[in-house]
Amino acid sequence: MDIDLFVQYGPILLCGLLNTVLCWIVGAAGGVALGFVIAVAMYYGPRPLRYVLRGYIEVIRGTPFLIQLFILYYGGPNIGLRLDPVPAGILGLIIYGSPYYAEIFRAGLQAVPRGMIEAGRAMAMSEGTILRRITLPILMVSSVPPLTNFSIILTKETAILSIVTVPELLYQVQTMSAETFAYMEAMFALALFYWGFVEVISWAGRKLELKTNAFLSKELSA
Amino acid sequence: MTSENASSVEITALGKYYNSFHALKNINLSIPAGKVTCLIGPSGSGKSTLLRCINFLEEYQEGAVEIDGQVIGLESVGGRKMSARRLREMRRSIGMVFQQFNLWPHMTAQQNVAEALVQVQGLSKAEAARKAAAALQKVGLGDKTESFPNRLSGGQQQRVAIARAVAMEPKLMLFDEPTSALDPELVGEVLTVIKDLASEGMTMVIVTHEMGFAAHVADQVAFLEAGELVSCAPPAEIFRNPSDARIKAFLETYHARNQF
Numbered sequence: 001m002d003i004d005l006f007v008q009y010g011p012i013l014l015c016g017l018l019n020t021v022l023c024w025i026v027g028a029a030g031g032v033a034l035g036f037v038i039a040v041a042m043y044y045g046p047r048p049l050r051y052v053l054r055g056y057i058e059v060i061r062g063t064p065f066l067i068q069l070f071i072l073y074y075g076g077p078n079i080g081l082r083l084d085p086v087p088a089g090i091l092g093l094i095i096y097g098s099p100y101y102a103e104i105f106r107a108g109l110q111a112v113p114r115g116m117i118e119a120g121r122a123m124a125m126s127e128g129t130i131l132r133r134i135t136l137p138i139l140m141v142s143s144v145p146p147l148t149n150f151s152i153i154l155t156k157e158t159a160i161l162s163i164v165t166v167p168e169l170l171y172q173v174q175t176m177s178a179e180t181f182a183y184m185e186a187m188f189a190l191a192l193f194y195w196g197f198v199e200v201i202s203w204a205g206r207k208l209e210l211k212t213n214a215f216l217s218k219e220l221s222a
Numbered sequence: 223m224t225s226e227n228a229s230s231v232e233i234t235a236l237g238k239y240y241n242s243f244h245a246l247k248n249i250n251l252s253i254p255a256g257k258v259t260c261l262i263g264p265s266g267s268g269k270s271t272l273l274r275c276i277n278f279l280e281e282y283q284e285g286a287v288e289i290d291g292q293v294i295g296l297e298s299v300g301g302r303k304m305s306a307r308r309l310r311e312m313r314r315s316i317g318m319v320f321q322q323f324n325l326w327p328h329m330t331a332q333q334n335v336a337e338a339l340v341q342v343q344g345l346s347k348a349e350a351a352r353k354a355a356a357a358l359q360k361v362g363l364g365d366k367t368e369s370f371p372n373r374l375s376g377g378q379q380q381r382v383a384i385a386r387a388v389a390m391e392p393k394l395m396l397f398d399e400p401t402s403a404l405d406p407e408l409v410g411e412v413l414t415v416i417k418d419l420a421s422e423g424m425t426m427v428i429v430t431h432e433m434g435f436a437a438h439v440a441d442q443v444a445f446l447e448a449g450e451l452v453s454c455a456p457p458a459e460i461f462r463n464p465s466d467a468r469i470k471a472f473l474e475t476y477h478a479r480n481q482f
Contacts, residue, residue: 115324119383122277122318123338123390124310133341137328215328215370 005185009176016172017193020158023086023168024197027093027158028151034094035101040131042102043109057099065096065160073164089161089168097154104146108139140212148205152198159194169193228425229290229315229393230255231276234299237284238271238449245271246282247449253427258420260436260457261429263446264472269429270321272446273396276427277316278309289316289394314342317387321399323379325371325386331358332367335386343390357385361415377408381415388419395419397428433476437461445469 006013038057042050060068069092076083083091112135120130162171169190177186231253238246246268253259261269274280276287278295286299294312297304325334335354339345345353358367361381371379380400387395400416401409413435420426420439430436436443437457444454447468453460464470 113324115320115322116326118279119318119320119324119326122279122313122316122320122396123386124313124342125338126306126310129341133337134326138326141328216372 005176005180005182006189009172009180012172012175013169013189013193016167016169017197019086019166020155020168020193021197023089023093023158023161023166024151024155026090028097028154030090030094031097031101031154032147032151034098035103036105038098038102039105039109042106044127053102057102060095060099065092065157066163068092068096069160069164085161085164085166088164089158089166092161092164093154093157096157097150100150101147104143104150105139108143109135111142112138137212141216144205144209144212148202148208151205152201155198155201156194227391227393228256228423230425231394231427232288232291233272233276233285234288235285236272236275236282236287238268238275238280238282245449246275249285249451251444251451251454253425254441255425256423257441258426258428258439259454260440260443261427261446262431262433262436262443262460262472263452267446268449269446270398273398273427273429276394276396277313277318279318310342314390315393316396317390317392317394318396319380319383319387319398319400321402323371323376323383323403325379325383327371330368330370331363331374331382331385334371334382335389338386338390353389354385357389358382360388361385362411375408376404377411380404380412384412384415384419392424394425394427397426397430399429399431401430401432433461433473445472447472 038053042053045053069089072081072092072095073083073085073088076088116134116138117130120134125133158168159170161168162174165171173186173190177183180186231251233249233251233253236246236249237244249272251259251272261273263269271280275282276289276294278287281295281303284300286293286296288294289312292312293299293301293304295304295309296302325331326337329337332351332354335357336347336350339350339353340347343350355364355367358364361384363378363381363385366374366378366382369378371382374382380403384400397416401412404412409432413432416426416428417435417439428436428440440457442454443457443460445452445460445464445466445468452466452468453464455465459465460469461473464473
């Protein structure tokens with residue numbers, strides 16, 4: 001294994017990592033936001049809207065990300081949607097992730113005891129206040145672990161962005177291996193980068209979990 | 223009759239359906255201001271449903287519930303549903319206590335009480351916290367302000383729930399089987415708090431299976447069975463001299479169950 005290669009290609013590998021992280025952060029955050037809106041709309045919205053959103057979830061969840069990205073990037077210009085690789089990649093991640101996030105939130109919403117919401121109504125709170133102050137904190141307890149889980153899956157889906165020439169990690173590593181024929185080193189580096197990245201997210205997820213369910217802790221008493 | 227800090231409730235020809243099930247049948251009931259009305263009857267008789275119609279947590283299809291002369295939930299008798307905003311306006315003066323307490327688990331006792339003071343009444347956080355602490359003090363939980371609900375006994379949780387409702391200074395309090403989910407030894411502490419509140423003169427409607435309590439605090443007792451209001455009379459009449467065979471039968475089962 002040739003360690004010098006990593007020194008020589010360090011800057012472009014780092015640049016690749018940064019692009020991967022950027023696409024993931026914006027893609028996951030956007031997916032979570034869109035997923036939440038879809039879940040809330042399905043919960044409170046009128047029946048026709050629910051059917052439309054159910055259709056969206058089924059279609060996006062039922063097709064490979066690779067195909068979705070191809071259609072968005074290469075098919076987009078046909079309908080006037082001309083995007084640069086990075087924005088196209090991020091938009092793709094948001095669309096691809098949103099139905100999974102929506103289903104996590106939908107399950108979480110259904111698990112919030114009805115009595116908690118009724119107590120809010122009886123106290124003359126508006127539905128918006130109830131959602132923000134009561135439903136959301138309670139639903140996060142059950143939702144954070146699966147949200148972390150899917151966000152980790154999404155880190156590895158970012159590798160697919162290389163096919164629309166987003167200069168992310170896999171794209172840069174492929175450049176390196178094509179120029180140096182050092183395939184073993186390249187793949188090894190790639191695996192290591194993703195693993196490190198995932199560990200950071202996993203750690204952050206556990207922190208968030210502890211924060212959202214602090215009130216369940218046995219140590220908390222007065 | 224309406225007094226400064228107590229509402230009166232007038233229930234007229236009230237009908238409620240769950241799909242084809244006729245849950246409440248032509249209920250007519252007057253709840254005078256400042257008095258305690260207990261709703262009793264067998265399980266499934268419609269007591270809780272009737273109570274929940276009073277703050278429109280349950281929608282009704284026939285007749286009306288009027289609070290201080292104003293129909294709740296509908297724009298007029300038999301009319302369209304009122305706006306969410308106007309319903310909230312009416313609910314501001316109605317407190318409710320639930321069988322399962324329904325405290326918000328992610329908030330401490332004090333936060334539970336302060337929440338609506340801030341979000342609904344628009345008090346500052348400091349003012350709400352002060353008021354919440356005072357309300358908890360009043361139900362004997364001055365030392366539990368920082369406890370989360372899952373660290374409190376059922377009786378303590380229900381007292382927090384009562385403090386939460388009372389802190390809003392309602393003119394009408396609804397209690398939906400407030401002691402039914404409690405271990406027998408915890409029932410007393412909750413009933414004592416309710417009794418104290420009753421002496422302060424706010425209108426109270428209490429669905430209960432505690433006949434001794436009802437006999438003691440109620441000004442009138444309404445007996446329901448199978449969605450019908452069988453009788454509404456002073457407790458002495460209901461408990462000592464029931465006019466209807468159904469009430470007699472109900473009380474006999476109750477006494478049989480409580481003998482040992």
